[in-house]
Amino acid sequence: MSVFENEVWFYIGTYSSEEEVGIQTAVMNTDTGELRLVGGIKGIENPSYLALSTDSTVLYAASEKGEGEILTYQINPETRELHLLDRKSTGGGAPCYVQLTPDGKHLLASNYTGANINVFAVGDQGALAEMTGEVKHTGSGTDPDRQDAPHPHSAVSSLDNHHVYVSDLGLDKVFTYRLEDNGTLTEEGATELPAQSGPRHLIFHPNGQLAYGINELNSTVTAYGRNPEDGQLEIIGHVSTLPEDFTGENTGGDIRISPCGRFVYASNRGHNSLVHYNIDELTGELSPIEWVTVKGETPRNVAVVPGGYILVSNQDSNNIVQFAIEADTGKLLLTGNELTLNRPVCVMAEQPEPGVQ
Template sequence: MDERSEQLFYTGTYASRNERGIYVCALDIENGDLRMIGGVEGIERPSFLALHPDGSKLYAASETGEGELYAYQVDARTGELHLVDRKGTKGAHTCYVSVTADGRYVMATNYSGGNAAVFPAMEAGGLGDMSGQVQHTGSGIRQDRQDAAHPHSIIPDPSGQYALVCDLGLDRIVVYRLTEDGKLVAHREAVLPSGSGPRHLVFHPSRPYAFVANELNNTVAVFGYNERNGELALLQSLSTLPEGVIDVENTAADIRITACGRYVYVSNRGHDSIVLYHVDQVTGKLKTIEWVETFGGTPRNFNILSGYLVVANQDGNNIVSFAIHDEDGRLTRTGYVLEVPSPVCIEPTR
């Protein structure tokens, strides 16, 4: 690998335990070309991945009936993964994993189990015993998708004081105080319009705003965020679909913001597109700019790597790269496609 011209990334999939589940891939930062380097077997449905801030450890959510977290050591030169630990999450279908900015705690949500859990990140690469757990209860207005609580993500806030859980089943973002000993203490809630289905959340890198992808009503919500109080205030809601699109079954999926804080992207599964928004740096509000086809079905997840947006198309069985234009954030297809079975997560190395 030429470190000057390639960015490594990991791809999670819906593979069985006997198949390769996590792939090590590379993006050519000169032209957006993609290639596969290797990967690991032995984990079932590794649908979400998170790299430790020091880059030496990767955590994977195993989205099964008995949810688990896997911990891998990362080879600093090749990106190769070595399993060092696995822990049960005490809930079904672990669908999200994140790491606090200080690297002390690994957090996960169980979609069907309705709960969230916290584990200490051990220096040797493993996971300590579960330090905190919270259980959500209740339901929403959509009996097909909101029959119970469904925590879909847990995101540490920029201050490290709080963790925010997007609950698709309850139409709520629950803010927890993350204690020094790794426990979650209920703090506040932000309630979204009924049937929204909040899924994923990103913070602005330098301004007091948060942006949420709502899966069920295909919207992106803008919140003001008071970091000191851990408080969200809804400012705006916009569709993730073009006006007049009514004949496509769609669910919004992932959301990302560029490091400069000027561009927000959301993926649409069904419409099979990425929508670009410009961020007003004063008000935090979004302006819709364009939709770009993902050239593969069901873009469940995507990420931003070295000036490119890289999309995992779950039902297209491929990964597609787009160049991001600095001046306006618009996407241009590079023409490069990597064939991967059921890719559902893109996580870059440091």
């Protein structure tokens, strides 16, 4: 890819109609932190979650609507303009999460109202080939308003490509599936969380054996250990995302791990903050270090981007706010740089090539 040394390109998904600019292209200067919008495309409804190929030549977008789709875009290596390659039905409603497996061979998608999880093979030039696997959840939880049905909110691959973990907000379970060589899913079991937790997103530690999940309904983060034999997640402990003196309404949003593997960051929608945790290197347990305001409302997405920055997408205040990560402590420093755009809900940044800082 042809890029300037001090610039990182990234893509922003939004809640939007097909007639609006749905996916924005932006640039960040890693020396100054300066942010700027440089383009965008229409023609996709509610591109609420994005995924990038490892070589940053293809962008995948979940179209979160009644009859869900995944749209695939070729990226111009010089201008970063997006060109539609194809679109595939997910066979379910409101796909809200997409992720490529680390080997780049499959794309995973979860459908929040459809209750189904998809596996697509990745074909030539990054276009999606046939759907190789699909599972559908059944049942309900104990919250009549939010858990009347299954609601798979994310589908995340293990770092070794062997398993897929589905956080189902409606069932209070994180399901473990074995990803077969032919792209099908075989259920291995499920990790049950406390009632009305509402598991939402899951992220793996760089060591591949620890994972951390944010729970939307009870505003907690769960630390997990991954059993190396069968891939099952075993609960290490739970910790609140909120300070003890907060009494308002809140839902958990997103979760990220610092590149160094020492810190976890999670977003609060209501308290409108990021909580910063330290990871105990022996046990994997989390302890809160600080809460920082996101200078906006409803921080749906948190992205750690090259250069030592975090970008927070504030859905209901129409802004993306930037923090610098202090290298030694992991503390977050508000830089004053931000973008203004309608209903941002996801940032996906290009990553440097291996060996390039």
